[in-house]
Amino acid sequence: MGMRGEIYRATSLALKDLTTERRTKANFNAVVFLAGLMLLLFGFALGPDADALRNAAAGVLWLTVLFSGVQAFHRSYEVELETGALETLLSYPGSRKAIFVGKLLANLAFILLVEVIVVPVSAVLYNLPMGRLFPGLLPVLFLGTLGFVTLGTFYGAMASRLRARDVLLPLLLFPMLIPVLVASVEATSALMVGDVMGEMASWIGLLVAFDVIFLFAALLTFETVVEE
Amino acid sequence: MNSTETPVDAAIAELRLGAPSRWLWGTTIVGILAFIGTQIYGFTTPSSEEMGNLVKIMFVHVPTAEISFLGVLLMFIASVLYLVRRQERHDLLGAAGAEVGAVLTALTLVQGSIWGRPTWGVWWTWDARLTSEAVMLVILVGYLALRAFTEDSGRRARWSAAVAILGALNAVIVYWSVQWWRTLHQPHSSPMTVARPYRYALRLNDVSMLLIFIALVAWRYRAAKLERAAELLREEAALKQGGSYAL
Amino acid sequence: MDRRHVQETARISLVTDGAATGPALELAQVARRFGRRWALRGVSLRVESGQVLALAGHNGSGKTTLLRVIGTALRPSKGGGRVFGKDLVRDADEVRARVGSLSHAAGTYGDLTAHENLAFALRMAGLRPDHDAVRATLETVGLGRFAEERARTFSSGMTRRLALARLLLNPPKLLLLDEPYASFDVAGVALVNEFILKTARDGGTVIVATHDLDRASAVMERVVELRNGQVVGDEPYQAGPRLAATLPDTALLGGGD
Numbered sequence: 001m002g003m004r005g006e007i008y009r010a011t012s013l014a015l016k017d018l019t020t021e022r023r024t025k026a027n028f029n030a031v032v033f034l035a036g037l038m039l040l041l042f043g044f045a046l047g048p049d050a051d052a053l054r055n056a057a058a059g060v061l062w063l064t065v066l067f068s069g070v071q072a073f074h075r076s077y078e079v080e081l082e083t084g085a086l087e088t089l090l091s092y093p094g095s096r097k098a099i100f101v102g103k104l105l106a107n108l109a110f111i112l113l114v115e116v117i118v119v120p121v122s123a124v125l126y127n128l129p130m131g132r133l134f135p136g137l138l139p140v141l142f143l144g145t146l147g148f149v150t151l152g153t154f155y156g157a158m159a160s161r162l163r164a165r166d167v168l169l170p171l172l173l174f175p176m177l178i179p180v181l182v183a184s185v186e187a188t189s190a191l192m193v194g195d196v197m198g199e200m201a202s203w204i205g206l207l208v209a210f211d212v213i214f215l216f217a218a219l220l221t222f223e224t225v226v227e228e
Numbered sequence: 229m230n231s232t233e234t235p236v237d238a239a240i241a242e243l244r245l246g247a248p249s250r251w252l253w254g255t256t257i258v259g260i261l262a263f264i265g266t267q268i269y270g271f272t273t274p275s276s277e278e279m280g281n282l283v284k285i286m287f288v289h290v291p292t293a294e295i296s297f298l299g300v301l302l303m304f305i306a307s308v309l310y311l312v313r314r315q316e317r318h319d320l321l322g323a324a325g326a327e328v329g330a331v332l333t334a335l336t337l338v339q340g341s342i343w344g345r346p347t348w349g350v351w352w353t354w355d356a357r358l359t360s361e362a363v364m365l366v367i368l369v370g371y372l373a374l375r376a377f378t379e380d381s382g383r384r385a386r387w388s389a390a391v392a393i394l395g396a397l398n399a400v401i402v403y404w405s406v407q408w409w410r411t412l413h414q415p416h417s418s419p420m421t422v423a424r425p426y427r428y429a430l431r432l433n434d435v436s437m438l439l440i441f442i443a444l445v446a447w448r449y450r451a452a453k454l455e456r457a458a459e460l461l462r463e464e465a466a467l468k469q470g471g472s473y474a475l
Numbered sequence: 476m477d478r479r480h481v482q483e484t485a486r487i488s489l490v491t492d493g494a495a496t497g498p499a500l501e502l503a504q505v506a507r508r509f510g511r512r513w514a515l516r517g518v519s520l521r522v523e524s525g526q527v528l529a530l531a532g533h534n535g536s537g538k539t540t541l542l543r544v545i546g547t548a549l550r551p552s553k554g555g556g557r558v559f560g561k562d563l564v565r566d567a568d569e570v571r572a573r574v575g576s577l578s579h580a581a582g583t584y585g586d587l588t589a590h591e592n593l594a595f596a597l598r599m600a601g602l603r604p605d606h607d608a609v610r611a612t613l614e615t616v617g618l619g620r621f622a623e624e625r626a627r628t629f630s631s632g633m634t635r636r637l638a639l640a641r642l643l644l645n646p647p648k649l650l651l652l653d654e655p656y657a658s659f660d661v662a663g664v665a666l667v668n669e670f671i672l673k674t675a676r677d678g679g680t681v682i683v684a685t686h687d688l689d690r691a692s693a694v695m696e697r698v699v700e701l702r703n704g705q706v707v708g709d710e711p712y713q714a715g716p717r718l719a720a721t722l723p724d725t726a727l728l729g730g731g732d
Contacts, residue, residue, distance in 0.1 A: 083634075158390075172391060182405045213401070214397070225390050
């Protein structure tokens with residue numbers, strides 16, 4: 001099947017996932033609520049000094065997105081595993097890469113939507129200087145999220161099919177996200193002081209390299225892990 | 229495939245078992261002797277002025293740290309080989325490398341802590357190499373945990389190979405990221421930087437540690453292959469005896 | 476007609492594909508293990524185009540595994556095979572374009588309606604959904620009234636009809652059915668057999684794995700028996716599709732393709 005056909009399949013799968021998600025909003029609401037709760041708890045754990053909170057905010061925000069977002073990856077595959085739909089998906093002609101991209105796009109939309117709510121909430125709770133952080137933070141947020149979702153979609157395909165999935169997915173996924181965490185936190189700190197040393201370019205460079213490397217690696221090996 | 233050969237026979241043949249070769253015994257013995265020798269050498273040389281006897285821990289610490297990378301490297305290479313060739317023994321080799329690597333990495337961290345505490349008063353420094361070792365340990369443990377929880381051996385081999393490849397790539401990326409990260413904030417003096425006067429002895433230690441690594445991996449690998457062959461045979465015997473899988 | 480297909484070769488039509496000369500299926504010493512257990516221990520089989528074959532055997536004999544290998548859901552651990560001349564491993568994608576399976580798991584999405592499920596299936600095969608065809612197919616399997624109902628509300632029989640509808644919409648050249656008669660009432664069983672007969676009549680090949688040979692006897696022409704992952708019997712069966720002549724014209728058999 002040609003590239004157009006594969007893109008069509010990937011987008012059809014993504015739309016199907018998002019339709020399903022829209023009909024059972026329970027998942028989205030739960031994730032957003034959990035994220036908000038985590039922001040609050042971190043605030044209690046680190047505060048109430050405003051400066052300390054502001055400095056920790058970037059790290060806290062990412063950790064919050066990571067821990068609450070992990071749920072999305074389980075759900076993405078649960079839908080397929082409930083009724084044996086995964087095997088049916090694999091039985092259609094066409095590449096498995098399209099299935100990966102489809103799942104990735106749906107998860108990306110989901111997490112970005114969560115962030116649309118969570119980022120402003122964290123800005124409020126942690127007194128972030130939004131004027132200085134935006135729009136510079138947007139590429140960092142997006143690239144970091146892309147890396148997170150790429151790896152989450154990849155590892156989710158395995159972890160969701162194992163009994164110990166709730167432990168195994170974080171165990172496998174989170175070490176992979178250390179570069180994202182470091183880059184995002186450093187970029188945010190740089191932005192907060194006006195990026196006097198011009199670091200932003202380097203960190204964005206790191207994020208782009210990270211995303212490209214792992215998107216490539218995941219696409220290459222997805223077929224192996226999703227098949228039986 | 230030969231029509232008289234059962235699939236079980238073929239699978240066992242692919243494992244390429246054999247008696248432990250001379251090389252394996254040789255490597256083991258030489259490695260152990262070399263290691264003991266270099267340790268004795270290290271501990272009987274006069275101590276340096278600033279550090280005293282404590283610095284001698286680096287005779288063990290540095291080689292352990294440097295050879296621990298080989299665990300990840302071997303896991304990576306074996307995983308790539310497995311995905312390309314789908315030979316079961318490559319999967320077992322990768323696992324052996326990861327296990328030995330995990331042990332060495334854990335030891336490195338403990339040694340780093342033991343050195344750090346009396347020297348600088350801290351149990352842990354966030355320097356690039358020690359932090360990378362910690363991340364490497366988590367990656368290896370993740371790999372081994374995945375293997376432990378995956379029951380089907382075919383799936384286990386494929387999944388852990390994919391995880392190993394991505395994990396190894398990440399280990400490299402993390403190393404660079406943390407290097408960068410550390411240079412932005414004030415760096416502690418790294419335990420590794422004080423090694424200069426002892427270069428020669430450390431090289432010798434590296435070699436002996438390398439031999440020990442090879443020996444450990446080889447023995448572990450052999451044990452894994454024997455285990456797998458035994459499983460296959462046991463299953464075959466049970467079938468012949470019981471008659472059928474019919475429920 | 477062109478607008479329906481995003482990619483023309485997504486599904487090879489039964490009538491127009493010219494490769495009807497070779498056998499539909501050739502397997503050579505296929506073996507498959509799960510860990511230390513060998514589910515298939517060297518199965519060799521040849522099935523000609525247009526045949527209806529029943530795969531018999533107890534639970535655990537390897538029927539499901541064999542069907543999954545033929546459908547490329549599983550790779551053989553040893554040995555190999557070809558479907559219409561396409562290698563199972565090297566040309567797996569081309570095999571999938573010609574094979575359709577019905578397994579015991581329906582593979583439907585509970586939160587989508589019956590109609591949406593079928594439309595999605597067409598999209599994933601690279602085809603733009605023809606909504607009239609979807610509606611007509613739902614009618615044929617008796618789910619016309621439930622087209623806009625979410626599949627989650629369906630009984631197991633209804634879900635299996637939906638899975639059957641998915642195959643009907645895009646009929647494959649080689650049809651693999653795993654215990655198709657399970658969870659079906661009498662009408663459902665008749666539906667399955669009609670579909671089998673229709674496929675055979677249109678030049679397709681069918682393999683039905685079942686331990687219920689009574690139900691399959693109306694349509695099968697050959698019985699291959701598996702035990703412990705090996706073929707222990709391979710007999711032609713007389714009654715077969717000649718019975719078809721005595722079955723009444725139904726929407727499936729008499730209606731359009």
